[in-house]
Amino acid sequence: MNRYLSGAAKTPPRKSDGLTGVLFALPHLILFATFVLAPVAYGIYISLFRWHVLAKTHPFVGLENYGAALSDDIFWIALRNTVYFVVLVVPLGNMVSLGLALALSSVRRWGTFYKIVYYLPVVISIAVVVVLWRWIYNTEIGLLNLYLGSVVGALRSIGLPLPPFEPLPWLSNPSWVMPSLAMLTVWWTAGGNMVLYLAGLGTIGDDYYEAASIDGANAWQRFWAITWPLLRPTTLFCLVFSVLGAFQVFGQSYVMFTAVQGGPVSGPARSGLTLALYMYLQGFRQYEIGYGAAIAYLLFAIVLVLTIVQFRLLSSQGEAKS
Amino acid sequence: MFPTTCRFSTSFVAAAKVLYGCAPFAFALVGLSLWLGGCSPPSPVTNGSVSAPSGKTVIDFWNGFTGPDGKAMDEMVRRFRKANPDIEVRTQTIPWGTYYDKLTLSLAYGGAPDVFVMHAGRLPEFASFGTLQPLDDFYAEAEAPWEKKFAPVPWRATFYEGKQVAVPLDVHPIGLYYNTKLFKEAGIVDAQGGAKPPKTFDEFIEAARRMTKDTDGDGRTDQWGFVFTWQRTNWLTIAGQFGASILSPDGKHSALDSPQNLRALQLMHDLIYKYKVAPKPEGVDAWLAFRQGKVGMALEGIYMLASLEEQKGLPFAGARVPQFGPIKAAWGGSHLLCQPKGIKPEQGRAAWKLMQFLSDQSLIWARAGQVPARSDIRSSPQFGALQVQTQFATQLPFVQYEPLHPKSNAIFPLIEPGIEAVMLDIATPQEAMRDVTRRVNQVLERP
Numbered sequence: 001m002n003r004y005l006s007g008a009a010k011t012p013p014r015k016s017d018g019l020t021g022v023l024f025a026l027p028h029l030i031l032f033a034t035f036v037l038a039p040v041a042y043g044i045y046i047s048l049f050r051w052h053v054l055a056k057t058h059p060f061v062g063l064e065n066y067g068a069a070l071s072d073d074i075f076w077i078a079l080r081n082t083v084y085f086v087v088l089v090v091p092l093g094n095m096v097s098l099g100l101a102l103a104l105s106s107v108r109r110w111g112t113f114y115k116i117v118y119y120l121p122v123v124i125s126i127a128v129v130v131v132l133w134r135w136i137y138n139t140e141i142g143l144l145n146l147y148l149g150s151v152v153g154a155l156r157s158i159g160l161p162l163p164p165f166e167p168l169p170w171l172s173n174p175s176w177v178m179p180s181l182a183m184l185t186v187w188w189t190a191g192g193n194m195v196l197y198l199a200g201l202g203t204i205g206d207d208y209y210e211a212a213s214i215d216g217a218n219a220w221q222r223f224w225a226i227t228w229p230l231l232r233p234t235t236l237f238c239l240v241f242s243v244l245g246a247f248q249v250f251g252q253s254y255v256m257f258t259a260v261q262g263g264p265v266s267g268p269a270r271s272g273l274t275l276a277l278y279m280y281l282q283g284f285r286q287y288e289i290g291y292g293a294a295i296a297y298l299l300f301a302i303v304l305v306l307t308i309v310q311f312r313l314l315s316s317q318g319e320a321k322s
Numbered sequence: 323m324f325p326t327t328c329r330f331s332t333s334f335v336a337a338a339k340v341l342y343g344c345a346p347f348a349f350a351l352v353g354l355s356l357w358l359g360g361c362s363p364p365s366p367v368t369n370g371s372v373s374a375p376s377g378k379t380v381i382d383f384w385n386g387f388t389g390p391d392g393k394a395m396d397e398m399v400r401r402f403r404k405a406n407p408d409i410e411v412r413t414q415t416i417p418w419g420t421y422y423d424k425l426t427l428s429l430a431y432g433g434a435p436d437v438f439v440m441h442a443g444r445l446p447e448f449a450s451f452g453t454l455q456p457l458d459d460f461y462a463e464a465e466a467p468w469e470k471k472f473a474p475v476p477w478r479a480t481f482y483e484g485k486q487v488a489v490p491l492d493v494h495p496i497g498l499y500y501n502t503k504l505f506k507e508a509g510i511v512d513a514q515g516g517a518k519p520p521k522t523f524d525e526f527i528e529a530a531r532r533m534t535k536d537t538d539g540d541g542r543t544d545q546w547g548f549v550f551t552w553q554r555t556n557w558l559t560i561a562g563q564f565g566a567s568i569l570s571p572d573g574k575h576s577a578l579d580s581p582q583n584l585r586a587l588q589l590m591h592d593l594i595y596k597y598k599v600a601p602k603p604e605g606v607d608a609w610l611a612f613r614q615g616k617v618g619m620a621l622e623g624i625y626m627l628a629s630l631e632e633q634k635g636l637p638f639a640g641a642r643v644p645q646f647g648p649i650k651a652a653w654g655g656s657h658l659l660c661q662p663k664g665i666k667p668e669q670g671r672a673a674w675k676l677m678q679f680l681s682d683q684s685l686i687w688a689r690a691g692q693v694p695a696r697s698d699i700r701s702s703p704q705f706g707a708l709q710v711q712t713q714f715a716t717q718l719p720f721v722q723y724e725p726l727h728p729k730s731n732a733i734f735p736l737i738e739p740g741i742e743a744v745m746l747d748i749a750t751p752q753e754a755m756r757d758v759t760r761r762v763n764q765v766l767e768r769p
Contacts, residue, residue, distance in 0.1 A: 050769070053430045054451035074761075140607065164540075172604035174746075259419045265735050268604065284423050286547060286732050 043293045051290035060292070065294035076294065077270055078278040079302075081178060086246040088182035093246075094238055096190045100236060101197030102227075116200070119191035126188070126251035133184045133254065137170035144170065171256065174271035181252045181272060188252075189245070193238045200234030201227070233314075240310045247303050250276040275299045325368050379672040380410045382435035384425065386418035394690035398683045402676055409672045422731075423602035429453040432660040436673040440488065442479040442656040443724035443731070449482035450728040454659040456485040460674045461752035474694040476656040476723050488658035489677045490695035492687060494624045495654035495721050496555050497714040498644060502637045504545070504618045508532040519619075519641035526619075526644040530599035547599040547618045549608035550590070550745065555653045555733065557741050559643055561586040562651030562722045568737070569766075573727050576762035578737065579755040587744050587751035589646060594734055595747060603745050624714045625656070627691035640710030642717055654721035656695065693718065736761040 047065055049058040069075045100118050107114055120128065136143045145167045152165040170180045208226045217225065253272040258265050258281070265281065266273040276299065283292025387395045394417055399411055413436070416424055422444065428434040440448060447697070448454055461468055469477055476490035498519055504519030510529045512518040520526040530547025537545050550556050561568075566583035569576060577583070593600045601608075612620045612632045621643060630638055643652045659677045661670060680687075684694035688705055693715040699705055706712055724730050740758035743749040749757070 051450070053426055054448070054453055056452070138607075140610075169604045174748075265738070269746065269748065270739055276575070285424055285735075 011121060042093040043296060044128070047293035047297055048274055049290045051288070051293075053287035053289055061290070065291045066298065068291065069076075069294050069298055074270070074273070075275075075278065075298075078273045078275045081271065082247060082249065082274045085182060085185075085249050086179050086243060088179060089185050089246045089249075090239060090242045092182065092235070093186045093242055094193060094235070095192055096186055096240065097193035097229075098197050098235070100190060100194045102223075104194070105201045115195075118194055121188050124188070127255050129184065129188050130252060130255040133180075133187075134171070137180055139167045139169050139172065142167075142170070144168075152193055172268055174269040175269045177271035181249075181256070185246075185249070193242065195237055196234055197231070200231050204230045236310075236314050240307070240314060243306060243310065244303060247299070247306070248276050249274050250280065253277050270297055275302075347404075378408055378410045379668055380412065381437060381669055381672045381676065383411050383413045383437045383676065384416060384421070384435040385413070385439040386416055386421040387439075388415055388417050389625075390632075391625060391687075391690045391692070394686050395680075396678055398686050399676075401683060402679045405679070406675060411676060421741045424474045429662055436661060436665055436669045437676055438660055438662075439491070440658045440660045442476065442490075442658055442726065445479065445488060445658060445660075446482055446726050447728045447731055448660075449485075449487050453663050454482070454487035455663050455670065457475050457661065457674070458486050458488070461486055464678075471697060472695045473697055473700070473718050475654070475723075476658070476720060479656055479723060479726060480658055487662045489681055491657045491659055491680060491684060492692040492695055493654050493656050493715075493718055493721055494692055495652050495717045496643060497560050497622050497652065497710070497712050497717065498619055498641045499612065499622055499626075499630065499638055499639065499710075500619045501612070501615060501617065502639055503615065504533050505529070508618075517639065519639070520643075522645050523647075526586060526646070527597055527599065530593075530618060531597065534599045543598075543601070545616050545618075546601055546611070548602050548750055549600055549611060549617045549620050550593075550613075551608045551620050551622045551767065553603065553741050553745065554738060555623060557586070557590065558653040558722065558724065559621060559651060560590060560646045562653065563643075563645065563647030563649050564589075565647070565649050568725045569727060573725070574766055576733075576759040576766070578740075578762065579752070579759045584751045584755060586647065587741065587755070590741075591744050591747070591751065593744065602747075603742070606698050623691060624711065625691045629712050642713060650720040651722050652716075652717040652720065654717070654723065656723070657692075658741075732765050733762045736765065 003208055048060060048062060050061050051058040051063070102236055104111060116199045135141075139145060145165075148168070149165040152162055156162050156164070165186070168176065170176050204227065208230070212222050212226060253266050253274055254277055257267045257272050258277065265285075266277055275295065279292050279295040279299065282295060367555050380461055381401065385392075385395060395415075396413070397753040399413055403409075403411055425434070425438060426448075440454075445454070465711075472490055473493060476493050480486050480488040480490055500517065501516035505511065505519075506515075508529070510518055510520075510532060520529045526548075533545065534543060535545050536543050553651065559687050561583050564582040564586040566586055567577045594602055608617070608620065609622065609626065609629070611617045613630065613636060615636055624640075627640070630636060661673050661677075665673065681696055684692070684696055685699050685702065685704055688694050688699065688708060688711055691711070693699055693711055694705070700715060705715075724734070737758050740749070742752040743754045
């Protein structure tokens with residue numbers, strides 16, 4: 001028990017304490033209410049109207065926008081694509097982040113430098129990231145196909161029975177689009193979770209590893225017996241927030257496909273169309289912001305349910321551990 | 323719950339420490355990367371001075387000309403400034419990809435420019451919501467017999483429900499670009515030995531077949547007779563030639579599943595899979611391939627001319643679109659100049675002056691790869707000296723726009739994936755268009 005808590009226990013709380021607390025919270029509360037709560041509430045209101053940005057009148061339609069979204073097959077395509085993206089990005093991204101953190105925690109020299117290098121993509125704007133990766137993914141002159149081609153060429157030259165390398169259409173074949181966006185996202189975001197994993201690793205005492213080494217455990221056994229279980233809260237936290245982030249994927253597909261003129265909107269055969277992007281297209285390309293808001297609240301409902309499930313999972317894990 | 327949260331907060335503190343420890347390095351590296359990336363501090367949004375000297379009328383002019391056309395437009399505006407010292411024009415160039423988003427919001431919630439560019443295919447949408455200022459009074463004031471000054475197709479596109487709301491600047495039709503070197507190599511030449519562009523479908527297929535080949539013998543075709551570029555405009559051209567319309571005459575239903583359109587789509591499909599003279603539209607940057615000299619023919623808008631002219635050592639020329647179907651047709655667009663509804667009279671007059679000036683100066687505009695809407699400029703000898711422009715301009719009488727319908731912008735995102743599915747061989751034309759028709763009808767029925 002720390003001294004603040006013990007101090008609070010001695011003197012009974014006074015009424016003015018509550019007021020002081022409110023006053024301290026007020027600046028943030030005002031900003032939060034103005035820029036988050038009010039727009040959120042207004043969004044619900046808008047979603048109940050047929051609301052074209054340029055129209056003079058906005059007739060009330062009740063839940064019609066929600067019904068229209070649920071019976072709109074493009075909404076379901078977007079949802080399917082989004083789930084596919086989450087399934088690709090969350091496990092892969094967390095594995096990469098954890099791997100980087102493990103590698104970096106054992107680096108003795110230049111540790112800070114490497115941390116920065118791997119963290120750096122996180123601070124780059126998505127527009128820049130996409131421009132970079134559009135070139136990497138280019139079918140004819142891209143870096144990725146160049147490397148793959150030379151690897152396949154090398155393997156063939158040592159006698160492996162491989163077919164000649166066909167350049168892969170990373171961004172133009174519908175089946176490749178989501179994996180390509182996922183790879184890009186992992187590269188872009190892995191540094192964020194890496195820092196959390198590094199911090200988690202830092203909270204595990206060296207004595208556990210020492211004891212295990214004395215008992216003759218090898219690196220693999222030490223990882224599974226000590227690191228992995230003790231890192232669990234961090235892992236769960238990272239997973240939860242990765243899922244929430246991945247569900248709202250927007251910028252990657254928007255910059256890659258939709259913000260350019262003449263291309264197929266969000267990828268060949270709608271393969272890069274995500275829910276957040278569909279909401280944007282309806283709201284800000286078709287200017288049907290009532291319909292767009294309804295899609296936004298459906299996405300919100302999905303994410304809310306997932307969050308509740310995951311926090312249940314988290315808290316039960318926490319209780320089991322303590 | 324509590325212990326978990328506790329451990330989270332400690333791990334957050336630790337994470338913050340990790341980041342904090344890195345801060346000096348991070349600043350240095352971020353600074354370096356920004357410097358290498360050539361980022362500059364944000365510049366003010368307008369080119370002109372924010373507060374004009376007193377007595378000057380300030381007008382804002384928005385357009386999306388970010389390429390070589392932007393340079394030509396800047397030159398025209400510069401001339402206007404010189405000729406009209408009492409008017410301050412503040413130009414803002416916004417890439418087309420986000421141009422209409424910004425324009426729409428400004429028209430809805432304030433801050434709209436005094437003059438802005440609008441594509442003919444988008445005009446009915448904006449006009450139907452009453453966001454465009456009628457210009458009939460200005461047209462009536464001027465003495466010229468206006469409709470004789472402009473080509474009929476863009477002139478008609480400036481009206482919405484009887485009111486004239488725009489000044490037509492140009493027509494930018496699609497046409498055939500062809501690589502004269504590949505034509506000569508394949509022996510497709512006229513009596514004088516010059517490259518001979520195809521006029522009929524048979525000539526087109528013959529030429530495309532002769533130019534499609536595997537030049538390095540690795541078993542993959544690496545030189546193509548033809549490529550599809552922007553599927554929307556390529557399709558609108560071929561479908562138009564088969565007499566297909568996108569909407570029913572009353573504009574209430576999709577006509578995309580008509581036999582004419584299915585024939586057009588089948589032909590596009592066959593060029594790839596039956597005649598094998600065009601690559602599948604995936605993994606190929608079609609326009610880049612044409613620029614690199616690996617493609618014999620492509621259909622593209624006249625506005626792409628500048629990108630070919632800057633390609634060193636590419637021998638090319640322009641011609642009319644060959645006849646794929648029985649009817650003469652070629653897709654085209656037009657840049658129209660508009661004013662926002664409720665513009666102040668003083669701004670309105672200055673804006674009208676600018677609109678007229680740009681129209682008068684459209685020879686400069688033509689050089690950047692456009693066909694002026696103005697008939698007097700098109701018949702001038704200076705325009706006649708532009709090979710590609712004059713060739714493409716011969717199609718003006720039968721240029722077809724996207725449907726001039728308020729929902730045009732809403733239905734193309736539904737049509738394009740259908741065309742794409744046919745060209746990727748994922749769906750037959752019937753299947754694809756049945757699907758598209760259902761979706762388009764839904765949008766048209768929506769009030």
